[in-house]
Amino acid sequence: MAQAANSPSGFQLKPFTPEEDANLREALKRCSAATYESAAQFRKTGNTEHLPAIVLGVIERYVEPDLRAKLKDADDDLRIIEDLGIDSLTMMEIVILVEDVLQMTINNEELRHLRTVGDVKTFLDCKVRGLPLPQPTKFLPIEQIASIMPIQAPFLFLGEASVNAHGANAKYKISGQEFFLQGHFKGNPVLPASIMLEALGQLAVLFLLEGQVGEAGKSVDPKMIFFTSCEGVRCHRVCRPGDVLSLSIKPKRLKLPLATFEGQIRVGQEKAAIAEEITLTFAYAEEIVPPVVAVAPTVAVSAPAEQQAVVNA
Numbered sequence: 001m002a003q004a005a006n007s008p009s010g011f012q013l014k015p016f017t018p019e020e021d022a023n024l025r026e027a028l029k030r031c032s033a034a035t036y037e038s039a040a041q042f043r044k045t046g047n048t049e050h051l052p053a054i055v056l057g058v059i060e061r062y063v064e065p066d067l068r069a070k071l072k073d074a075d076d077d078l079r080i081i082e083d084l085g086i087d088s089l090t091m092m093e094i095v096i097l098v099e100d101v102l103q104m105t106i107n108n109e110e111l112r113h114l115r116t117v118g119d120v121k122t123f124l125d126c127k128v129r130g131l132p133l134p135q136p137t138k139f140l141p142i143e144q145i146a147s148i149m150p151i152q153a154p155f156l157f158l159g160e161a162s163v164n165a166h167g168a169n170a171k172y173k174i175s176g177q178e179f180f181l182q183g184h185f186k187g188n189p190v191l192p193a194s195i196m197l198e199a200l201g202q203l204a205v206l207f208l209l210e211g212q213v214g215e216a217g218k219s220v221d222p223k224m225i226f227f228t229s230c231e232g233v234r235c236h237r238v239c240r241p242g243d244v245l246s247l248s249i250k251p252k253r254l255k256l257p258l259a260t261f262e263g264q265i266r267v268g269q270e271k272a273a274i275a276e277e278i279t280l281t282f283a284y285a286e287e288i289v290p291p292v293v294a295v296a297p298t299v300a301v302s303a304p305a306e307q308q309a310v311v312n313a
Contacts, residue, residue, distance in 0.1 A: 014103065016043045027100050031061045039101050048125050055121050058097055062090050075246075076118025077162055077169045079139075102128070115139065116162070137164040138210055148209055149202065150222045154179055157199035158247070161206060167250035167261075168207040172199055176241030191239040196273045200263035201227055201280065203249045208259055208282055211251075215284075224283035228258065232276025243267045249278070257281050 014020075024043065028036045035057025042050040060071050063084050070078060080086050086094070095106055104127060113136030114120050126133050140148070140161045149156060161170035174191055181189040207213070208220045239245065249263040260279045265272040 013044075013046050016040070024101065027097060028057075031057045035060075042102070046128075048128055051124050051128065052121050054098075054101060055117065055124060058094055058101070059084070059086070059117065059120075061097070062086060062094055071117075076116060076121065077248075078117045079115055080117065080120070081115070098124070104128070113137075118164075122164075122166070134165045135212060137162050140206070140210065145206065148222070149206060150225070151202055151205070155198075156202065157195065158202055158206065161203065163207055163210045165212050167248060168203050168211070170199075170203050170206070170247045172245045172247065174239060174241045174243050174245070181241070189241055191243075193233075193235045193273065196235070196239070196245070196265055197230060197233065197275060197278070199245065199247055200249055200261075200265065200273075200275055201230075201278055203247050203263070204259065204261045204278055204280055207249060207251065207261070208280070213254060213259075218284045220282050221285040224281075224285075226281050228279040228281050230275055230278050233273070235273045237267060237270050237272040239265075239267060239272055245272065252277065257283060 020043070021040065024039055025036060028039060035054060038050040038053035038057065041047065042054065056071055059080075060068055063071065063086065067084055070083060078084065080091065091111070095111060099106055102124070106127070110123070110133065114123055116137055119137055122134055125131075140163065142159050145158050145161055146152065146156065149158070157172050158170045159172050161168060176189060178191075180192065180195065184190060184192055205222075205225050208225060209222055213220055244267065246266045247263070248265075249261045251259065251261055253260040258279055259282055260277050262274075262276055263278055264274045
């Protein structure tokens with residue numbers, strides 16, 4: 001009898017018999033052939049590189065046809081409910097199929113914070129490898145971003161954003177009403193490259209304020225984050241009013257007092273700009289120790305015996 005073995009990722013492999021192959025084909029019969037191929041390779045090797053294709057293939061099976069085009073972009077920031085229209089019952093169907101395909105058990109409680117395609121990919125990768133599950137993605141509307149950021153309008157270039165342990169993403173639509181477009185250029189408004197870098201820097205600031213940064217119990221001081229340097233900048237596309245910028249940053253090095261990120265901007269699937277390194281300085285906020293208020297001890301005072309007699313009377 002064939003013995004189970006461990007893959008390089010730590011996933012315990014089981015013999016992939018012809019019967020197992022037939023069961024896998026049946027489970028994925030409404031998914032693409034590429035989904036089956038990725039699932040079969042994962043079952044044979046335990047290689048986690050096949051997980052993204054499995055996740056996208058299974059989700060596509062349950063997404064309405066008119067929304068499936070969104071999955072082709074493979075944007076990890078794609079929201080399962082808001083962007084793909086998947087309700088809680090459909091999500092359970094997806095989970096049951098994934099459990100069957102990957103031969104694992106997923107606790108319902110573990111699913112509560114999975115809101116994006118990227119969350120699902122990361123969750124399954126950690127689950128397969130036996131790693132601690134990451135913190136869930138935070139979604140921040142523009143109102144919340146404005147309340148957090150030290151930079152404010154009209155110089156704030158972040159719309160809705162999301163932050164997780166691996167980085168941050170945001171969108172910004174060029175309205176055409178930005179004050180600097182009046183002179184850049186006359187009759188031909190073009191978003192300055194320096195503003196694109198500023199937007200990436202602002203997203204890095206948001207990550208420092210909202211991400212898992214530094215020691216437990218300490219928070220980054222929003223008044224003590226400053227730009228230091230930028231390396232490896234290249235612009236690939238002219239951006240004009242009406243374009244929606246998709247910004248993303250990932251931390252490369254975080255060690256007080258420096259934080260270095262890589263960043264990129266896309267418009268649709270077109271690369272607009274990249275920065276190999278954006279470095280900021282930061283500091284932690286000083287802990288405010290509440291003053292100790294001295295409380296006078298309570299002293300019990302007994303009334304004289306004559307007064308007690310009057311009261312008791």
